[in-house]
Amino acid sequence: MNRAVVLLLSLALFAAAAPAAAAGEKLRLGYLRSDLHHLAAWVGIEKGFFRDEGLEVETAGIFNAGAEEMSAFASKGIDVGYLGMAPSVTGVANRAASVKAAALANAEGSAIVVRADSPLRQVKDLAGKTVAIPGYASVQDFLLHRALEAAGLAAGAVKIIVVKPPEMITALESSQIDAFIAWEPHATKAVTKGVGRVLLPSSQIWPGHPCCVVAFEGSVARDRPAAVQAFLKAHARATAFILANTEEAVRIGVQYTGMDEKTVRAALGNITYRTELERAPVREYASYLARLGYIKETDPDAILREYLDPAGLVKDARP
């Protein structure tokens, strides 16, 4: 029965997509290297969902960090990108680039990982230890601070350093660091490799927390509504496809991350793919970024006005 529903749903979507409103429109896409959160982009490309909307989507940048992708937005090198909510809010608040978040790419999907044989059992045990984050003002930076606060640890009780995700597992294995927090599939990769153990998944740090978004360059969001709507439609279809076709989603995830099937399959289970953006969590990210001294604009309402595209998949779009 499930299969029939899915079939009907995809047929309905396909029918809706048939009169391509954005015929011939071209969008340059950016996403992060080996970040399974951006699976919908890869599914959209591989399954031709963007093409079905009449869009020509060209991958114009694969980045190592959200901040790098924001630089590409600033130089108008990409039109649309998948990236973390924290770096995109930071860039808007610091006026580094103009982007409009129009949909969620995923919720949850990060984890704090310790060595497999580590005596550390709870977040409180991290006191005095060295924990790696993938970057300042990243979603993971935010999640770690939140977890430490919830465990009653003061800022400064833990030594936080930046290590780029590809180096994290090596650094953990060789005891350079005691723990790291990273996006999937890096967290799961540490586990399947036998190096790490999940201390706390981000779903337990902040249940249902939004993570990555689909953002459009400011002038694209303003001047090319048809292309934006077409992209969002394909994005929603790709997200639905991931939920309905795990096997195929795993295959595409393996193809784009270069990681083994076992890791991708397990990692996929830790990520919630959904598209609806909400205002409250954006406000929460903004107030945390301000509190840590990362951003110059500290009025969350001003940031929300700049950041959210009301024409996108934003719940309660009006303030």
Next chain:
Amino acid sequence: MVSGGRWRFPLQLAPLVAAGLLWEAFGAAGIIPENRLPPPSHVLSGLAEMVTRGLPPGSHLLGHCVASLRRVLGGVVAALAVGIPLGLLMGRSAWLRSLVNPFVELLRPIPPLAWVPLAILWLGIGDGSAVFIIFLGAFFPILLNTVAGVRAIERGLIEAAIILGASRRELFLKVLAPGALPATITGVRIAIGVGWMTLVAAEFTGVKSGYGLGYMIMTARDIQRADQIVAGMLVIGLIGFAMDALIRAAERRLLRWR
């Protein structure tokens, strides 16, 4: 040095000041957008913030400078310690040259940064791997310049020293080392330049202490503050300039005999 005297330095700065004013004016007029290149006034206030508040907040500028200088000096000193003796020996012995040269020629074209993943595997993300990478960048210019310096010494000079009964030790310390010194110093200047360039990129990968100018710039990039990225670059430029001036002063003292 004679003409100009103490007026030389301010005059040298004039083009820089003019360029700075022009840059500020272009920024104020909106010709250069702030998010592409912030004007000097913003860069200076970003710099002040790095001194007072730190970047990331809590990690101050002085700490970043000290950490980076330590790494560069560590790598360059190690390169000197290996490069000069080996260079002197290789300059003197054709046999040793033909033995070592293939390795030098194979390893030298590999950019030091290509060693980053291996360095992290061997030495971790601490100071060790940064020093190692800087050593790799600094070693070859010192070695090759020393070899060339020894080979450029007049043969008659070396033969005279041998005929006059100089021991091997005396030959190396009193003839070869001083004779090669001008070339070696050129090598050191190149080495420090390369080391300084390599450092920043090596620190981009992450450092355990959380200090270093490259790490600081990476942090500014993470939080997307173009003013502080430029300020960090300015600090690196100034320190590099000061180090080169120091070496040139040392060169003048050491080579007074020429």
